[in-house]
Structure formats: C-alpha cells, structure tokens
Amino acid sequence: METEENKMTTIDTSSPSPADREPAIQIRKAYKRYGPQNVILKGLDMTVPEGSIYGLLGPSGCGKTTLLSCIVGRNELDSGEIKVKSCTRREIGYMPQELAIYQEFSIYETLAYYGYLFGMTKKQIVKRSEELLQFLELPPKDRTVDTLSGGQQRRLSFSIALLHDPKLLILDEPTVGVDPVLSHSIWQHLVMMTTQQHKTVIITTHYIEEARQAHTIGLMRGGILLAEEPPLQLIMRNNSSNLEQAFLELSKKQSANGFDDDNSEFKDYPPKTEQKPTLKSDSLLTPCRVRAQLAKTMYWMQRNLAIMAFLIVLPIVQCVLFNLTIGRDPLNLHLAIVDEELENGLADCDKLPLHGCYIDLPLSCRYLDLLKQKTIKMIEFEDIESAKHAVVKNDAWGLLYFSTNYSECLMQRLNYSHRATDEALDWSEISIWMDMSNQYIGNLLKRDLIFTFIDFLKSIYSDCGWPPRAAGVPIDLREAVYGHNNPSFVHFTAPAIIGLFVFYLPMMFTVGAILMEKRSGILERTRVAGMTMIELMTSHIFVQFLLLALQTAIMMVILFVIFDNPLVGSISLALALLALVGVNGMCYGFMCAVICDSEIAATLMGLGSFFPLVLLSGMVWPMEGMHYVLRWMGWLLPLTLSTESFRAISARDWPFSHPSVWRGFVSQVFWIIYFLFVTFVIVKLKKGLRGAA
Numbered sequence: 001m002e003t004e005e006n007k008m009t010t011i012d013t014s015s016p017s018p019a020d021r022e023p024a025i026q027i028r029k030a031y032k033r034y035g036p037q038n039v040i041l042k043g044l045d046m047t048v049p050e051g052s053i054y055g056l057l058g059p060s061g062c063g064k065t066t067l068l069s070c071i072v073g074r075n076e077l078d079s080g081e082i083k084v085k086s087c088t089r090r091e092i093g094y095m096p097q098e099l100a101i102y103q104e105f106s107i108y109e110t111l112a113y114y115g116y117l118f119g120m121t122k123k124q125i126v127k128r129s130e131e132l133l134q135f136l137e138l139p140p141k142d143r144t145v146d147t148l149s150g151g152q153q154r155r156l157s158f159s160i161a162l163l164h165d166p167k168l169l170i171l172d173e174p175t176v177g178v179d180p181v182l183s184h185s186i187w188q189h190l191v192m193m194t195t196q197q198h199k200t201v202i203i204t205t206h207y208i209e210e211a212r213q214a215h216t217i218g219l220m221r222g223g224i225l226l227a228e229e230p231p232l233q234l235i236m237r238n239n240s241s242n243l244e245q246a247f248l249e250l251s252k253k254q255s256a257n258g259f260d261d262d263n264s265e266f267k268d269y270p271p272k273t274e275q276k277p278t279l280k281s282d283s284l285l286t287p288c289r290v291r292a293q294l295a296k297t298m299y300w301m302q303r304n305l306a307i308m309a310f311l312i313v314l315p316i317v318q319c320v321l322f323n324l325t326i327g328r329d330p331l332n333l334h335l336a337i338v339d340e341e342l343e344n345g346l347a348d349c350d351k352l353p354l355h356g357c358y359i360d361l362p363l364s365c366r367y368l369d370l371l372k373q374k375t376i377k378m379i380e381f382e383d384i385e386s387a388k389h390a391v392v393k394n395d396a397w398g399l400l401y402f403s404t405n406y407s408e409c410l411m412q413r414l415n416y417s418h419r420a421t422d423e424a425l426d427w428s429e430i431s432i433w434m435d436m437s438n439q440y441i442g443n444l445l446k447r448d449l450i451f452t453f454i455d456f457l458k459s460i461y462s463d464c465g466w467p468p469r470a471a472g473v474p475i476d477l478r479e480a481v482y483g484h485n486n487p488s489f490v491h492f493t494a495p496a497i498i499g500l501f502v503f504y505l506p507m508m509f510t511v512g513a514i515l516m517e518k519r520s521g522i523l524e525r526t527r528v529a530g531m532t533m534i535e536l537m538t539s540h541i542f543v544q545f546l547l548l549a550l551q552t553a554i555m556m557v558i559l560f561v562i563f564d565n566p567l568v569g570s571i572s573l574a575l576a577l578l579a580l581v582g583v584n585g586m587c588y589g590f591m592c593a594v595i596c597d598s599e600i601a602a603t604l605m606g607l608g609s610f611f612p613l614v615l616l617s618g619m620v621w622p623m624e625g626m627h628y629v630l631r632w633m634g635w636l637l638p639l640t641l642s643t644e645s646f647r648a649i650s651a652r653d654w655p656f657s658h659p660s661v662w663r664g665f666v667s668q669v670f671w672i673i674y675f676l677f678v679t680f681v682i683v684k685l686k687k688g689l690r691g692a693a
C-alpha cells in the first residue's frame with residue numbers, strides 16, 4: 001500500500017509544463033477591499049494555465065474565497081482585470097466554501113435540481129449521480145442531506161460541481177472533512193480530469209501538502225501572490241523540504257522586503273473602475289432553469305408537507321376566526337335594574353301579562369322582557385346607589401331605573417304628547433347610567449335599549465288596536481340602494497381582510513423561501529450556475545400563483561359562501577383583482593428579501609409595513625374619518641385603492657369601467673412595477689443576492 005508521503009508527492013510528469021499552456025484564467029492588477037481599512041487584494045496577478053490544476057494556498061483570511069468569488073462573478077473587483085477564457089456559466093463547476101445545499105432534500109433531489117439547472121436530462125442525471133455517489137463514497141441517493149455527516153455533505157457539494165462535467169472547476173476547500181484516502185482519490189480524479197480531459201481546476205485547501213499534486217501553486221499572502229510556479233520548483237528554489245516550509249521562507253522574504261500584511265496600511269489604493277462580467281451571460285429566460293426551479297419547489301413541498309398544510313389551513317383558520325369573532329353582537333351582557341314601580345321587584349313580572357292592552361298595569365316588565373330576548377341579563381337592585389356600585393365594579397354594563405309611577409306617566413306622555421306635565425315627562429323616562437369605557441359594548445347596548453323601546457311601544461299600540469307606526473320614529477328607511485339597512489362591520493371589513501391575506505400570504509412565503517436560499521448560499525450558487533433573476537421570479541410566481549389560487553378559492557368560499565358576506569358583483573372581476581394583489585404581495589416579498597439579509601430584518605420589515613397598511617388603507621375604518629394628511633398618505637399605499645375597488649365590486653356590482661374599480665387594478669399594476677424595479681435596482685447595487693451569513 002502507498003504511504004501518505006508517497007501519495008502526496010505524486011506529480012503527473014507526463015503533462016506539458018504549465019508555462020507552455022494557454023491561460024484559462026488571467027488576473028491582472030486585481031484590487032479589492034471591503035472598506036477603507038479592509039483591503040484584501042493589492043494588485044494581485046495570477047495566471048491559471050489551461051488543462052492544469054492550480055492550487056491556491058494562503059493563510060486563513062488572506063482573500064482566497066474573495067478571489068474565487070470575483071472569478072465566478074459572485075463578487076466584483078474594485079479595479080484590475082479578470083479574463084476567463086471563453087467560458088459560459090454552464091461550463092463552470094463551482095463549489096463554494098459554504099455548503100449551499102438544501103438540508104431537507106435527498107441526495108438525488110439535490111443532484112437533480114442542479115442537473116436540471118445545467119440543462120441535463122433526467123437520464124443523464126441518474127447515470128452521472130450513480131457514478132459520483134460511487135466515486136465519492138456517498139450513501140444511497142434517497143438519504144436526506146441532514147442525515148449525512150459534515151464530510152459527506154461537503155462531498156455532495158463537491159459532486160454538484162462535477163455533475164455536468166464542466167470545463168473549468170473552481171473548488172473552495174473541497175477536501176475539508178474528507179479522510180486522507182478519499183482526499184487522495186479526489187486529487188487523482190482531478191489530475192485525471194486535467195491531463196486526460198483537458199479540464200482546468202482551481203482549488204484552495206488548508207492542507208498545504210496535498211497541493212503538491214497541483215501543476216501550479218499560487219501562494220497568497222498580504223493581498224498578492226508570493227509565488228506562482230510548480231510545487232517542486234517552489235520547494236527547490238526556496239531550499240525547503242516541503243511546501244509549508246517554502247511558504248514560510250517566502251513570507252519571511254516578503255516581510256524583509258518591507259511588505260506589511262496589515263490590511264489597513266495600504267496607501268495607494270487605485271480608484272474604482274467599471275468591471276466587465278467575467279463569464280459570458282446566458283439568455284435571460286431558459287426553460288431548463290425554470291424547470292429546475294419548479295422541480296426544486298416540488299421537492300421542497302414534498303419534504304415540507306407540514307408547512308404546506310399550514311399554508312392551506314392558515315387562511316381557513318383566519319377567515320373562520322375573522323367571521324366568528326368580528327362584527328357579532330356581544331351576548332349575555334349584564335344590566336343593573338332598579339324598578340320602583342314593582343312592589344316585589346322583578347318577581348312581580350312573572351305574574352303580570354306581557355301581551356295585551358293592559359295599560360293600567362306596570363309596563364316596565366314588558367320592556368324588560370323584550371330586552372331579555374336580546375340575551376341581556378338583568379341583575380336586580382333595591383336602590384340606585386348599590387346598582388351604580390355594581391356598574392363601577394363592572395358587574396353590569398349599565399343601570400336602568402324605573403320610577404314608582406313610570407307606567408302611568410308614560411301613558412300620560414303618550415296620550416297628551418306636548419300637553420303632558422313636566423312631572424309626567426320626568427317620570428316617564430327610564431334613567432340610564434352606562435359604562436361607556438368600552439365603545440363597542442356601550443354603543444351596542446344603547447342601540448338595543450333604544451330600538452327595544454320602540455318595539456315595546458309598538459307592541460302596546462298594536463295590542464290596543466292603535467296604529468303601531470305612531471309609536472315609531474317618523475323616519476322611513478326604505479330599501480337600501482346598496483347593501484341592506486342593518487349592515488355588519490364584517491361586511492365592511494371582509495373585502496379588506498381578503499385583500500390583506502392575499503397580499504401578505506405570498507409576501508411571507510416569498511421572503512421566507514428567498515431568504516432561506518440566500519442565507520445558505522444556495523441562491524448565489526444557482527446564480528453562478530446561470531440562473532437569472534427573471535427565471536427565479538418567473539418560477540416562483542408560477543408556483544406561488546397556484547398556491548395562492550387555492551388559498552384564495554378557500555377564502556372566497558368561507559367568506560362569501562359559508563359566512564354569506566355580500567358579493568353582488570362580478571366574481572371573475574373580483575378574482576382578477578385578487579390575483580393582481582397576490583402578485584403585488586409576491587413582488588413586495590422579492591423586494592423585502594433582497595433588502596434584508598436576515599429573517600429578523602425581514603420580519604421587522606413585514607410587521608413594520610403591516611400595521612400602517614392596515615390602519616392607513618381604510619381597512620378597519622373609513623378613509624373619510626382619518627386626518628386629512630393621513631388620508632392622502634393612505635391613498636398612496638398599495639392596498640387602499642384595491643380595497644376600495646373590491647368593495648365597489650362586492651357591495652355595489654360596479655363594472656370595471658367605473659373609476660373606483662379600474663383605479664384598484666391600475667394601482668396594483670403600478671405597485672408591481674415599482675416593487676420589481678426596486679428589487680432589480682437593489683440586486684444591481686448589491687451586485688447579487690449574497691446573504692449576510
């Protein structure tokens with residue numbers, strides 16, 4: 001068996017000298033910094049010969065990953081030039097330092113996703129996967145990534161880079177966590193690829209000695225290459241016995257020549273220059289990459305059935321809760337009663353007639369009986385003081401006081417009207433003290449007390465053969481032009497609620513999906529593989545749209561069929577508007593995801609926008625009731641005009657040609673364009689979709 005030392009010193013001498021080969025990558029005067037005090041590349045020159053392995057070595061933090069990310073276009077130089085010989089993105093196999101793979105996917109699903117992304121057929125993917133799994137000693141292909149060891153996960157990440165048999169391999173520490181035997185066979189494979197298949201490989205590694213198998217070594221320190229030559233030559237020229245020693249010698253010489261490794265000390269930093277893309281661009285919309293994205297989403301959905309179920313159940317629960325909790329009249333409210341016209345208190349009511357024209361008997365029982373039918377609970381008190389005390393303690397929401405001669409005075413008032421005595425007017429009134437600390441309960445009780453009183457009078461008039469209309473308020477509320485005369489608060493808010501859900505559900509899903517990929521590096525890896533923003537958005541919108549269609553259908557059925565909220569207008573117009581609101585929500589999600597680098601930032605952005613949107617868009621209160629400045633601000637928000645439009649369709653059956661309706665559609669189109677524009681500008685400014693992780 002070969003010893004470790006022998007393995008490491010194996011150099012393929014049959015291949016032509018690297019110096020004689022054409023450069024696959026040429027870097028000249030590369031400068032890069034992450035801030036004035038954080039200069040990483042200081043005029044670095046590098047030449048990677050075609051058909052060879054280039055081992056890029058250097059201490060941790062010297063800028064190897066930064067350099068590789070500039071080569072693959074994840075990052076950009078401040079000045080200098082990177083030339084990559086006629087390479088499209090599909091011809092590159094890139095293994096980033098971070099794993100950049102879905103933890104919940106199986107090995108096969110992971111490879112299939114990247115395979116589709118590179119335009120491979122299913123057959124090719126299956127065949128190549130089998131080869132790679134065997135070569136890299138990976139577990140069976142149906143094992144999920146999160147059950148693999150750290151080393152196995154890195155090998156899987158490595159296999160993605162090899163999957164489509166690329167011309168140029170850029171590998172950032174592929175052998176971390178790999179045992180020496182497998183590491184040796186990986187190097188053998190790389191050597192075979194370069195010598196027999198004329199591929200080019202750039203590899204970084206912390207295990208300096210394994211890089212002796214490279215054809216060229218680039219030793220990086222202090223933002224430049226200390227040396228760039230074949231390993232043996234490097235060792236011999238520095239009178240060393242191994243690469244590590246050679247590197248130390250070179251570092252000493254560099255320091256002796258006055259070169260300081262301190263990043264903050266660099267004085268003559270050149271001005272920024274416009275950088276050309278290092279790799280050839282592909283077309284903006286390629287079916288295979290859209291297919292890959294769709295396949296990935298399918299895999300993700302299969303693996304996250306609980307989340308999918310949640311996304312379906314959530315709107316159901318929200319809509320049902322909304323209808324069962326909002327707008328309904330409070331039941332079983334308590335009222336304190338002091339009735340001085342009944343000798344034995346309310347117990348007398350059981351003996352007194354509640355129907356018929358008995359106007360000489362106490363009438364308060366009839367009124368209280370009607371109140372009881374509204375589910376109001378009576379608590380009887382002897383005197384006003386103790387009843388008031390009960391209201392103060394919140395044992396009752398109000399106190400009703402009937403005087404000793406209440407019924408007699410009431411009949412006088414009714415009979416003599418404007419000729420009634422002051423005493424009759426005083427004692428015929430039911431005195432009420434309300435707890436108005438809760439506006440809704442107070443107002444609803446007041447409404448019930450007044451309307452029940454009218455019903456009470458009408459019932460007496462009717463039983464006595466008098467015209468009941470004479471007992472009512474002389475206002476004739478005819479059939480409403482739109483809606484009905486006793487609308488519910490839910491009818492007002494339902495259009496807003498569905499719009500809000502349809503906007504925020506896709507927004508949340510979009511932000512979650514993109515941030516997860518962004519933070520794990522998957523998004524950048526797929527971008528390096530050629531996926532464009534247009535492809536990402538197209539596939540995302542397609543999938544989201546299907547999900548949203550299902551969610552919207554469920555919500556429509558619950559709100560407008562089961563709970564019978566009014567929807568008198570065109571359903572197709574309402575659905576078209578909701579579809580636009582949903583796409584708008586997705587686009588807002590895209591924008592949040594590119595702006596925010598962390599889930600916390602995105603959550604804060606979502607929450608921060610949610611409350612102003614709900615409050616300023618006329619969702620819970622009419623715009624007409626707002627401060628005039630806020631009213632104008634409200635009209636500028638994404639959901640104000642669409643909510644108005646939905647109300648116009650659902651409650652008034654207005655057609656598209658009505659300004660209240662078409663303005664809602666136009667506002668959605670405007671906001672979609674705006675969010676997309678901001679998203680593209682931010683991606684351009686940030687030069688990609690790098691996560692903060």
Ligand SMILES: Nc1ncnc2c1ncn2[C@@H]1O[C@H](COP(=O)(O)OP(=O)(O)OP(=O)(O)O)[C@@H](O)[C@H]1O
Pocket residue numbers: 034038040058059060061062063064065066067097
């Ligand atoms: N986005 C960033 N913003 C600020 N500084 C950064 C950023 N990315 C990298 N750096 C800094 O740049 C320097 C070079 O980082 P880089 O990851 O390129 O080093 P490396 O040589 O690959 O290190 P290692 O071998 O440990 O992976 C480090 O000091 C790092 O902290």
